[in-house]
Amino acid sequence: MALLNIRNLTVRFATATGSFTAVDGVDVSVDRGEVLAIVGESGSGKSVSMLAVMGLLPDTATITADEMTYDGRDISNMTRAERRRLIGREITMIFQEPVASLNPSFTTGFQIEEVLRVNLGLSKREARARALDLFRAVGIPEPEEKLRAYPHQMSGGQCQRVMIAMAIASKPRLLIADEPTTALDVTIQKQILDLLMKLQEEYGMALILITHDMGVVAETADRVVVQYKGRKMEEADVLSLFEAPQHPYTRALLSALPENATGDRLPTVSDYYSQEAGR
Amino acid sequence: MSVVLEGRGITRDYHVPGGLFGGAKTVRALKGIDFKVEKGKTLAIVGESGSGKSTLGRIVALIDPATGGELLIDGKPVDITKARPGPGMRSRVQMVFQNPYGSLNPRQKIGNVLMEPLVINTKIPAAERRERAEAMLIRVGLGPEHFNRYPHMFSGGQRQRIAIARALMLNPALLVLDEPVSALDLSVQAQVLNLLADLQDEFGLTYVFVSHDLSVVRYIADEVMVISQGEAVEQGSREEVFANPRHPYTRQLFAATPVTDVEAIRARVARRKAARGAVTA
């Protein structure tokens, strides 16, 4: 049985110009110990579908699904209290915009220690020690000092690693990582991905990894879902996806790598579509 | 060719919280950086997280002052601690911040975000302001239907494109872009990079482009500067740096770039299966 199972998820937003369908009948399921990558164009509903699972969408959103279960339990009908026990402990999320997700008025150390005390019941002293371990694990330089720094005193990539540390602090069973390494160069990205894979293998954490980086997909995923304009275009195990991408958008995505630039211009997906159509 | 931007021995100090026993201390985030960028060219700044790229970007864009050294724009020294940049200078130099959400006012509709620089700095009439803003939305892959939406109603990559669109509204001569395409999928990324290249050809824009993505740098840069712990450890033309990376950090960057090669994926999948088998056995 899948750990998270979502069938036919639709999310609509009420906007000034009428209703807008951001996610249109998407299925997502992930097993214990599995790494599912979600790739797709910007604005195709990747973040919104996962925020729906977390119960973090604004009131303007209408969410419907045929099934939405975690560990066999229906999450759409949970009471607030039930959801709170789950979210932030068993299911955690690394948000896409790390700097915006941290509170500017508190030190990063205070924020992560708060998570540890509230969610894991650690004492102040234990929380401090564990926070330091976590900062080290995600490779934050001078971790003692950075625990006392405010978000604006840290670089973009350092804030991103604080977010990662907070999300893994409670040893979640399901981690949803939304573009977790966008602010990191490849060397630190590798360290972070290795860390996530280690946690994942050590205690069977399930990982949903939203990314636009096909290199990250190639190096971590078991299975891949490709999303385009709010819909799922293709789902395949990672090897098949790279060996024989089925959908034109997936092929376009793989051929849009900047190393495939011809002359002065980079190929876009629409270039690719018009090429395929012209064939 | 005229030099649009020059830095001489730029330094920047920050006061930061001390270690376990409290007390503030000063760290030098930039340790004397020299560079020159000619009109119509792109200087790419590459470097580890925390190396000082955004710090340098904000100094070049006249957002933050340098602690020491000299910054010259169009050959004239500029020191924002002595004289605040006037509207002329402000519209010549623009910045796209690394964190687009933080740089957008949550209560301002996107259309107004884009038109505001025109209201403040130009006498362009309202109808034309709107036209220009809508045209710009389309150029970054958004549409007029987004005009009346607030920042929180966009995806991460859409907000990144709004930040780029806003910076382009005033036709700046010098644009500092801090990781401007980091959240974009390859197709939208291509669209944005093509747009930047087109504008550079058309109007001779000069770019300072901070990025950790080497494939993007290889496409966009004329000159590359690699910084590590506040020092420029490697500087040269794109061809030189890519053909013959000299600094260990630059080489490490090349080596760690993930591979999308099918054989490598096959090997990894097999390793994972074997590891799993060992656990369940």
Ligand SMILES: Nc1ncnc2c1ncn2[C@@H]1O[C@H](COP(=O)(O)OP(=O)(O)OP(=O)(O)O)[C@@H](O)[C@H]1O
């Ligand atoms: N509160 C909202 N009101 C209206 N539309 C919204 C709202 N939040 C998101 N959207 C829209 O829903 C669509 C999906 O957004 P989502 O954030 O899921 O995209 P994404 O796939 O994560 O893209 P990216 O890769 O750029 O982060 C977008 O078109 C976005 O503009």
Ligand SMILES: Nc1ncnc2c1ncn2[C@@H]1O[C@H](COP(=O)(O)OP(=O)(O)OP(=O)(O)O)[C@@H](O)[C@H]1O
């Ligand atoms: N306002 C500040 N106060 C104190 N320290 C700061 C401040 N801003 C940045 N720093 C520190 O200066 C160093 C350089 O930061 P900067 O943001 O320039 O790095 P960066 O190269 O842009 O990194 P990234 O790739 O992660 O964005 C970091 O160690 C950071 O913690």
Ligand SMILES: [Mg+2]
């Ligand atoms: Mg997103």
Ligand SMILES: [Mg+2]
């Ligand atoms: Mg930065």
